[in-house]
Amino acid sequence: MQIIYNLLFGLIIYLPAFVANGTAPFIREGTPIDRRKNFNDGRRILGDGKTFEGLLVGVTFGTTLGGIISRFLGIDWIFYSAIISASALFGDMLGAFIKRRLNIPRGGRALGLDQLDFILGASLAIFGLRISVTIYQFLFVAFVAFILHILTNYIAYRLKIKSVPW
Template sequence: MLIITLILGIVYYIPALVANGSAPFVRRGTPIDFGKKLSDNRRLLGDGKTFEGLLLALTFGSTVGVIIAKFLGEEWIVIAFWESLAAMLGDMLGAFIKRRLGMERGQRAPLLDQLDFFLASTLALLILGVKLQVIQVISVGLIVIGLHMFTNYVAFRLKIKSVPW
């Protein structure tokens, strides 16, 4: 029973994982912050957060929701969209925090880099009424940390990302 619970937890988070992993495939685009700076003379988000990346992430995350819906119910199409959007908003919040801390695009921020999208998608899942168990959140969170580090290294080696984190 525990293994089924853990697998189900992973399935719940697949739209967020796919959304977060697909946005970097857009190399250039229109920055969401339009190049605006705050009073600290730092960009709101930076060039790495684009409308095109957001659209790709929402498309891929929602598409995964269509597949999941075949097994868990049609509501997963809507859940996947909102979960994907929350994941991307969490990623943007992470970028905003990094800019406020004076960190440049691509600079390493342990845990923030791995968990910003995950925590935001967790919040979205809870708001949407998905019954997450603590063991699912902790287990998937730990998997996300390792998976994020591994996939970013692979993306770096494939020249999809400019840094390996």
């Protein structure tokens, strides 16, 4: 039972990252973070899918969840959740940057990178903030993120919210 509790607590630590990553794409129009500039390889730095408005919405929702977690766990999680949320979205932006360098267009598939870039970004913040996460918690969260990303994108495709199922 303790193992399950520990795994679920690891998931709670990462919940602001999940929420930030899941809410940012709801902003379909906005100001691209890369200001529509190209990198030295001639391709967009990030693309139109990464906007200042999406970043703000994602961090806001992730931080709000941190406030809710604070109420239930009795710890001040708001500051941590803001950093974790922002770092998750920066991880997602790094994933977009890598995809552009690999000449994968916006919406193109990059198995593994698409599902885990935000988890890696959040993990850097978690470790930097000296929040204790075991390797088992990290692997469990990565597994959940991988499966949820595939499942939710497929559902969004079936509901005609997304044009591709990944």
